[in-house]
Amino acid sequence: MTSEITYAEVRFKNESKSSGTKSEPPAAPKEKTSPYKSNPGFSKALFLSLLILLLLLAISFFIAFIIFFQKYSHLLKEKKTVKEFTHTALDCMKENLTMEDKNWNESEKNCSGMKAHLLVINTKAEQEFITGKLDKNWAYFVGLSDPEGTGHWQWVDQTPYNQSATFWHPGEPSSHPDERCAALNARWQNWGLNDIPCGESHRSICKVMKIYL
Incomplete structure (x- = not known):
């Protein structure tokens, strides 16, 4: 009885580099992007707004200080006048x-x-x-x-x-x-x-x- 030998070509998915075929490198992970894109113009406008607000607050404080000082000086002057002209x-x-x-x-x-x-x-x-x-x-x-x-x-x-x-x-x-x-x-x-x-x-x-x- 004669036996018959059959040959089959078997290929493996993981081929070595020596097979001569080039394999594509794995894709790099995509960078997550923020829904709010960086905007240099927006940051500059925000900074200017804060600066103007601080300047207005400083001016308001300075004016209030001047008014208070004038009223205080006037009060001291009145007290001095009363002291000078009060006699029994x-x-x-x-x-x-x-x-x-x-x-x-x-x-x-x-x-x-x-x-x-x-x-x-x-x-x-x-x-x-x-x-x-x-x-x-x-x-x-x-x-x-x-x-x-x-x-x-x-x-x-x-x-x-x-x-x-x-x-x-x-x-x-x-x-x-x-x-x-x-x-x-x-x-x-x-x-x-x-x-x-x-x-x-x-x-x-x-x-x-x-x-x-």
Whole structure:
């Protein structure tokens, strides 16, 4: 019995390099791309916007600082003004109210030099308050006079003269033509107005004008 030999060609998928055929290299993995592509123009615009915003904030802060500083300076100035012009009645009386002996005209001139005038008395309470601080051994010129010697008395600040509201000693003013100026003095320990010659030398009382703040 004769055996038959069959030959078959067998090929393997993995061929070696020596087979003479060129194999293609494996494909490189594709690079993942972002859905937002890089845009240099967009980055520059964003940077400029942030820079402008910071600049505006800096300018706003600077303006606010200037306004605050001006208001603060104005407030300090007002406080300083109030401090300079705030006086109590007692302090003014002790330091500036009375002056040494002079005649009536000199006394009024000195008061005017201090932006004041000789005392004008409007109420009995005011007179009692003032005389409570005075020395009863002295007479004090006030801002009341009769320039023409006709009995027409007038205050230096043009306040209307009202004899019923003027606190003379009993029997005063007299009718003597040389007694044309008024002074406060204590008669029998009681204070009141007395008309005396304007040329006599006495102390005087100045009244500071009102200061409105």
